[in-house]
Amino acid sequence: MWEKLLDHMMRRFVVQGSIDLALPDGTCRSYGDGGDPKVSVTLNDPDLPRRIVLNPDMAVGEAYMDGKLTIANDDLYSFLSLAILNRSKSSFAWFQRPLEAWRRALRLTRQWNPVGRARSNVAHHYDLSGTLYDLFLDEDRQYSCAYFRSPDDTLERAQMQKKAHIAGKLLLEPGMRVLDIGCGWGGLGLTLARDFGVNVLGVTLSEEQQRVASARARKAGLDDRVEFRLMDYRHVDDVFDRIVSVGMFEHVGVPHYLEYFTHVRNKLTEDGVALIHTIGRTSPPGDTSPFIAKYIFPGGYVPAMSEVMKAVQKADLIATDIEVWRLHYAETLKHWHSRFMENVDKVREIYDDRFCRMWRYYLIGSELTFRHDRQVVFQFQLARHQEAVPLTRDYLYKGEDRLSHAAE
Structure with missing residues (x-):
């Protein structure tokens, strides 16, 4: 029965490219239009057809991790290209629709991230061995989308350009107080303090990140201007001239969006400016991949712009600039996978x-989602008053040039 249901599902799913599928009983079947990408896949576990029918995203990812699904020449790039290209083109089989509806109905429950749960979710990913991140990130440990002005940019240069672009949007002046929500390993906060003379408070829920960031501040002689605390942004009791958050909003969860932006507004001075940098989707609201939610980013969710702006408006904030980065993260992930x-x-x-296979599956799948499945990066510049920033974007590039000169 399960083999028949899998066959029906595959015939509906593969409309572009081609796949030769060897089943556990030795049966071989082919699907698709005969074009590229072309892959050959073998299922090595008799229970896989059932698992794939019931939860294809989770079952395929776990089977690859465990070696129960093998790809000819281990061509994971072509396999995931085929899967992601077809995900937006095909329709669900009749027996998949109730399961998909049930999964979507539970999405808000899975995104409920009160303080305690948020901390455990962050620890799952960011408290891994620090050596791991050194092996594939740039020297500054920027674990978010880089900004490629040229295809020839190195990862280091592209990450520096990302920080410069953000600094330009923040309109920084010496002595300003800056809150960095989700400060990572401290690279952005240290750059802003060193090159723009601001005072930075960075907050993170990762013990490893807070430890590394504080050590970096001491080593750079900036610990009088930069402080990194292990705390939830909701517990910060102060007001700041600028607020920046890069790669953290994906962990907030839709049920907390209004809470998040209300805190941003309340923590800004009257003429303050905030810059929120987040992965986003150009499609309507959706759900997180079950595989990613279980193994990579529990509690994570990539928002649609409509979901973000609804909360921004309710929090009485003004969007003074919105920018969409399209393929920059695909290029960033390509660099990360190569280094990995x-x-x-x-x-x-x-x-x-098994961990290596999981991480490879995550990095390649993420890159191809940005290339083929309407995933982008949003930058929201927000303020309490529309006069907080100049009328034109000319100011933006002054910050970029200043940081570029400092780096050189």
């Missing part, structure tokens, strides 16, 4: 082969 594979033996020494 160059160091995969070192990663295997820290964890194991």
